Amino acid sequence: MDQQFKIHFPGKLVFGKGCIASLIEELIEVTPSTVLIITIEPLLSALENLISGLKENNISVLVDTGIKQEPSFDDFKSLMKKVSQGNPDVVVGIGGGSVLDIAKLVAAQLGSEQSLEEIVGIGLLKGRAKKLICLPATSGTGSEVSPNAILVDNKDNQKKGIISPFLVPDSVYVDPLLTMSVPPAITAATGLDALTHCLEAYTNKFSQPFIDMYAYEGMRLIAAHIVQAVQNGSDEEARTQVAMGSLLGGFCLGPVNTAGVHALSYPLGSMFHLAHGLSNAMLLPHVMEFNISASPKKYAEVAIALGCERAEDDLTTAKKGIEKIKSLISLCGIPARLRDLDIPKECITEMAEDAMKITRLLKNNPRPITLEDAITIYTAAY
Secondary structure, three states, X not given: XXXXXXXXXXXXXXXXXXXXXXXXXXXXXXOOOEEEEEOOHHHHHHHHHHHHHHHHOOOEEEEEOOOOOOOEHHHHHHHHHHHHOOOOOEEEEEEOHHHHHHHHHHHHHOOOOOOHHHHOEEOOOOOOOOEEEEEEOOOOOOHHHOOEEEEEEOOOOEEEEEEOHHHOOOEEEEOHHHHOOOOHHHHHHHHHHHHHHHHHHHOOOOOXXXXXXXXXXXXXXXXXXXXXXXXXXXXXXXXXXXXXXHHHHHHHHOOOOOOHHHHHHHHHHHHHOOOXXXXXXXXXXXXXXXXXXXXXXXXXXXXXXXXXXXXXXXXXXXXXXXXXXXXXXHHOOOOOOHHHHOOOHHHHHHHHHHHOOOHHHHOOOOOOOOHHHHHHHHHHHO
């Protein structure tokens, strides 16, 4: 508790099945001339009522579905050229983390004199003139309530973060029904990503009791329901509980953030284009094994949140938590080893060197990670 922490909540949060229907009312009240919706093609049918309702109220609607994978600087700049001419009053992001990150940045950059390169880092964005509304269509990234946006820099192929309270949306609608059509593999990867957000915040070097409440409950909800959400995607209750867990994980990202798992996962995304959640899931148990000696009490509490019974001491209990994570990964159908995804073993040193550049996350890890440690962790995951 020696360090200050700040949390920036969205101005409005709506959670519940079917809550997307009430978004039309909010948008009409704002009386915008133009609304930009950034989304993905598979969601267009689910957005027909929203789009037609806005048009019936004489609101012009621009729709872009160009973001199809983890976005790059070039992707963002290309999109800005297209949407700047329409000068929308409101930006609505509806999709997974990549779509939401882009929507947040578009809203911040419309009418801004700052270049993208000038705002990369922590607290460099000076403001946002456009109203921003986010609706997650996956249960995983927590981007809808976080102050973070992550892009790949085309110049060096490194993932880079823009972190600013101005990226926290004005309004957030979490409608679990939007996640019902998400395929099992994506449900698994995004859900385990959300679980990692909670777990890394709870065991973080700079953890805080206020955030621990969100992190602990997020772990509990996701661990109890993720397997059912993956294996039976039509289960609305499982989808709803995982969506709530993901939301709670998102609240952890601003004031505390993630640590070693995320830092080591970045090279897997930038070098081999592995999905972010998949990268985290494959590394999570191995980073836990590395960290456990530095914080056995916290990791024992993680195990309890995951549904394990307390053992005779913290270390033994904590080890149960690692086995539980491995079990969840297996039941969700996530590959167990990097080699299962054809990651070349000879690239481990290069990946470790890249991971060492993610100092903004490595500094949060409960146990310091050196280059040699990173190589050891990747090797264990191989």
